[in-house]
Amino acid sequence: MPKVILVSTFPLPYPKIGSWTNMYRNYFESGQNQIDTIVCEAPENRFDGVKYALVKNTFWSKIRKKLQYYRVNYVDALLGEIKPNERYVIQFVDNYVLARHFHEKLVLKGLRQNCHVQFFYHGYEPFVPASGASGFFKEVDELILLTNESYKAHLAYYTVFPVRVSILYNGIDTSKFSKVNADEKHKIREDLGLKGDKVFVWCSQDRPKKGLAIVLDAWKSVSAKYPGHELLIIGTHKRGDFDNVRFVGKIPNDELPKYFQASDCYLFPTLCHEGFGLTLIEALNCGCHCIASEQGGVPEVLQFGKLGRLIEKPNFVSEWQTAMEDFIEGKDKPIVVENPVYTLQEWVKSMNVIIANAKNKLS
Structure with a gap:
């Protein structure tokens, strides 16, 4: 053999x-x-x-x-x-x-x-x-x-x-990256000190191709129009002053699930052809609605829009602003997977x- x-x-x-x-x-x-x-x-x-x-x-x-x-x-x-x-x-x-x-x-x-x-x-x-x-x-x-x-x-x-x-x-290990019920989500938010009505989250290394600058620019307009919501930035330290933004910094992988479970919408604004997007499926399995660039392997991962909203022109700040506002206003019905995927x-x-x-x- x-x-x-x-x-x-x-x-x-x-x-x-x-x-x-x-x-x-x-x-x-x-x-x-x-x-x-x-x-x-x-x-x-x-x-x-x-x-x-x-x-x-x-x-x-x-x-x-x-x-x-x-x-x-x-x-x-x-x-x-x-x-x-x-x-x-x-x-x-x-x-x-x-x-x-x-x-x-x-x-x-x-x-x-x-x-x-x-x-x-x-x-x-x-x-x-x-x-x-x-x-x-x-x-x-x-x-x-x-x-x-x-x-x-x-x-x-x-x-x-x-x-x-x-x-x-x-x-991914869906025994760790999994949805929680409403009571558990509320408890995690309290423990993390999150007070926003809707919580958005971005998680990556702070490199230009990961699109953080695009998201932060879009958030300025979103937060000014809808001040009751919050944006979590995981993986990098504070850069600039932004309303309703929390920079979490780098955290161990074992701590990621609770941040995704506490959030409502995951932002994946990659400006390169990603092979897959591991954090994308981690957030997806934790119950996040996903908004992601229509780049590389990402459309296939999100089943060409069935599992999240795809941004055709991810380099345009206005595209992300519109997508976030549509989610806040309820124009985009949250897409939440019922059963684990990519296990x-x-x-x-x-x-x-x-x-x-x-x-x-x-x-």
């Missing part, structure tokens, strides 16, 4: 917030893990029931890492797990250069045919230029994308696209199907 090896450039479990590292944490703790070995640097703690092939983290390896030669350590650790007479499913996440180095080493050793290389890509648009794509398609056996829309973008970009593709939606259980099941199919191909 082929063995499955995950190559992670982050130590797993990873103590900090990270979308795909959180999903793998949930996967290894689900009791349904099909991965045999993790190649990574030594973590603070280890998952049970999985072997670790540790990447050296010596003084010289740190120097290599600074000089971008860190891939040598990962490839060496991975090759140490490859036996000539066995077959392997190898998973790489968002690091194509590492996958390429591994491919080259396997070819030299005459072992490439024994491995099925899966590349998990968490972006949206094709990242390998068309001029260099022929090499990529030889080095990777399967490309796992987040949405069908991303697949269509790849299909349209490459005139020749000879690679197996699978789709794996993100999944961890679905993600685990889909991951194991992808692994099983790869094993069958090698058998």
Whole structure:
């Protein structure tokens, strides 16, 4: 039976917030893990029931890492797990250069045919230029994308696209990110000191492409017209003076659910082609009405408007102002999912199907 090896450039479990590292944490703790070995640097703690092939983290390896030669350590650790007479499913996440180095080493050793290389890509648009794509398609056996829309973008970009593709939606722990009843919501609001009639929330890193400046500009007009409402900003510190805006700053992932559960409307004003939008589905499952940019994989995540309002022109402040005012005035009926969507259980099941199919191909 082929063995499955995950190559992670982050130590797993990873103590900090990270979308795909959180999903793998949930996967290894689900009791349904099909991965045999993790190649990574030594973590603070280890998952049970999985072997670790540790990447050296010596003084010289740190120097290599600074000089971008860190891939040598990962490839060496991975090759140490490859036996000539066995077959392997190898998973790489968002690091194509590492996958390429591994491919080259396997070819030299005459072992490439024994491995099925899966590349998990968490972006949206094709990242390998068309001029260099022929090499990529030889080095990777399967490309796992987040949405069908991303697949269509790849299909349209490459005139020749000879690679197996699978789709794996993100999944979250809906036992944590879930709706609460009206009494519980009121209690959470009291605990957080929220007094607004309607509470809007934005959550991300404060980078221009995340659209915070657009939302804050729109909020000035909204708050002036409707002063009884509140906007929560999670993930960044205070910038400027705004009425009825609370800057929460950075918080641990475990504290996010209560902020989403206390809110009424989640704002996702991305100004780039997001691969998926993890906080979007976290807020959605906590009962928030979602207003999001019609960009990248987001429309598919919101089922093309069935699960939230899509903003066709997200760079226009007036579009966000109108959408927020429509929600306050009741012109937009709140869209709240009745049952959990994009669950961890679905993600685990889909991951194991992808692994099983790869094993069958090698058998």
